[in-house]
Amino acid sequence: MVQRILAPFDESPQSNAALHHALSTFPNADIHVLHVTDPREWSSMNMDGGFYSQEMYDQAQESATALLEQAESIADEYGTTVTTAMRDGRAADAIVKYAEEHDVDHVVLGSHGRRGLSRFLLGSVAERVARRSPGSVTIIREKEPKHGD
Template sequence: MGLYDRIVVPTDGSAASRPAIEHAVELAAVHDAEIHALYVINLASLSGVPTEGSMEGISEALEQEGETALEMVTEAAAIRDVPVEQVRLEGRPSQQIVAYATDHDGDLIVMGTHGRGGLDRLLLGSVAERVVRSATVPVLTVQDAGAEFSD
């Protein structure tokens, strides 16, 4: 057994998540750990959708986005022969990430951050920040190298 056995890697499929995925895969390879790749659909953010027909199309698009995001993790892990469990969840992302890590004995959460600061972070919120504040397991945030951080 290594220091880490189960590394939880939430992803939204964005470019900002790639450095975190790569970092998580390297850690998993070194510690002989498995990765639990999470994609969380935030249904609350869809409350303004006007009709049920629109909701069906959005739901399909989100499912496809989730599949693509999770495959990104699986492909990166395959290069280093790291096992991956793909998990799709629904709810508030920060809550689902923390609950999953807790309920499945996660040893570490590795997630990307866009590096927003100041007013951008205040207006948009930060899933990574909420996870850091509420998780009972260590959280490693990896900033997108292309992000411009501001205070």
């Protein structure tokens, strides 16, 4: 049976390292790469209680598409392909839900995402995914490796 691996992906060095780890450690797996866009990044509060910006949402989706194309390029370096997906929502919730919906066996994610540098030991997203994931979880702390090193 082929393992199904989920590698959440953002622009952080730890996320890149996690994807490299998944590709090198599980060369025969069905690897899914997920990018989650948090609505709090493309909407903001105003005096009336809320503000939604279609332009900011469109920019977030364009950025997500570019990131997933980058993930596909990284997979190409390993001679493989990945399944990519985008979701909107809070990162940990979206990651766990995706893992449940796609019968993911194992999640490989970075210890800190793009905003995780302020966390002391473990990013809140990684911690919540580790606690709630339906399968096993590997948390990668190091920065992005060079393929072939």
